[in-house]
Amino acid sequence: MPESLSETVEKINWDKTLAAVWSGRKQRLRGVRALDPIDMHELLGIDEQKRRFNLNIQAFLNGLPANHVLLWGARGTGKSSLIKAALNAYGDQGLRVVELEKDDIHDLPEISAQLRELPWKFILYCDDLSFEAGDKRYRYLKVLMEGSIELPPENILMMATSNRRHLIPEKQQDNQSVKAAVNGELHYGDSIEEGLSLADRFGLSLSFYAPAQDLYLQMIDALFDDYCGDRSELHRLAIRFASLRGGRSGRVAKQFKIDFQAQQV
Missing domain, CATH: 3.40.50.300 (P-loop containing nucleotide triphosphate hydrolases)
Incomplete structure (x- = not known):
């Protein structure tokens, strides 16, 4: 039973x-x-x-x-x-x-x-x-x-x-x-x-609501707080990634970080 x-x-x-x-x-x-x-x-x-x-x-x-x-x-x-x-x-x-x-x-x-x-x-x-x-x-x-x-x-x-x-x-x-x-x-x-x-x-x-671009980039900066490279280039890549994903969000920002790190290996 x-x-x-x-x-x-x-x-x-x-x-x-x-x-x-x-x-x-x-x-x-x-x-x-x-x-x-x-x-x-x-x-x-x-x-x-x-x-x-x-x-x-x-x-x-x-x-x-x-x-x-x-x-x-x-x-x-x-x-x-x-x-x-x-x-x-x-x-x-x-x-x-x-x-x-x-x-x-x-x-x-x-x-x-x-x-x-x-x-x-x-x-x-x-x-x-x-x-x-x-x-x-x-x-x-x-x-x-x-x-x-x-x-x-x-x-x-x-x-x-x-x-x-x-x-x-x-x-x-x-x-x-x-x-x-x-x-x-x-x-x-x-x-x-x-x-x-x-x-x-x-x-x-x-x-x-989906964040505006400046807020999305703030999310990127928070996730990459210890990044020492070209931040303007980082922002460009993050914007491009969001465009390919169909929109901006906190989830997309985290996915970008994972994708970015994978490409640095």
């Missing part, structure tokens, strides 16, 4: 384990041994996002009301890295992270039921979250964040990253269903209401 969910969760020693990954196929949590060591100060060009994110985390850790968080926007701009950096910054204050895949979102009620009585503060984290039209699994998010007949757990925050602001795609025919009533008041169609309803559950929604 397969192990019960409660038995598998209890195997995680949260005193020593800061993060775990949920396996939907095996219905169990797996402790993460090798964490990404990224630090908050390494995330450049998102100072306002970091400020608001950290204030929310600090309120959560202090037992104050805190918002569920949606980090949305351009790829490679630091959305996932911000959550990883938070774990490194606040792990010694009792913060823990459980990551799950979008395909396992239906397991949220079972996971949260097992975590809600534990003394740590948990972020349930889903990367690259979005739902196609007709996918009703988003309802599990609503239950976690706002509860049902049972109040939502006070020691769990939902955090998701996405390229979509509203998580559910909008179609032209959806917008055509918007109607204006008396005094210009708008009445949205069911599809738009559905998308807005889900996004509204995330009380803190932070947007991320």
Whole structure:
């Protein structure tokens, strides 16, 4: 007989384990041994996002009301890295992270039921979250964040990253269903209401955009702080690399450093 969910969760020693990954196929949590060591100060060009994110985390850790968080926007701009950096910054204050895949979102009620009585503060984290039209699994998010007949757990925050602001795609025919009533008041169609309803559950929604070229070059300079060669040539190569990659981002800056170093061997 397969192990019960409660038995598998209890195997995680949260005193020593800061993060775990949920396996939907095996219905169990797996402790993460090798964490990404990224630090908050390494995330450049998102100072306002970091400020608001950290204030929310600090309120959560202090037992104050805190918002569920949606980090949305351009790829490679630091959305996932911000959550990883938070774990490194606040792990010694009792913060823990459980990551799950979008395909396992239906397991949220079972996971949260097992975590809600534990003394740590948990972020349930889903990367690259979005739902196609007709996918009703988003309802599990609503239950976690706002509860049902049972109040939502006070020691769990939902955090998701996405390229979509509203998580559910909008179609032209959806917008055509918007109607204006008396005094210009708008009445949205069911599809738009559905998308807005889900996004509204995330009380803190932070947007991320591709950096301007000067900010991208600041990222390059930070990554090459000990570089003694021609920095203007380095910048030229970095700009060319970003152009070939289709855009600028913190991720592209790191990829350029790896590529540059490989060519120096």
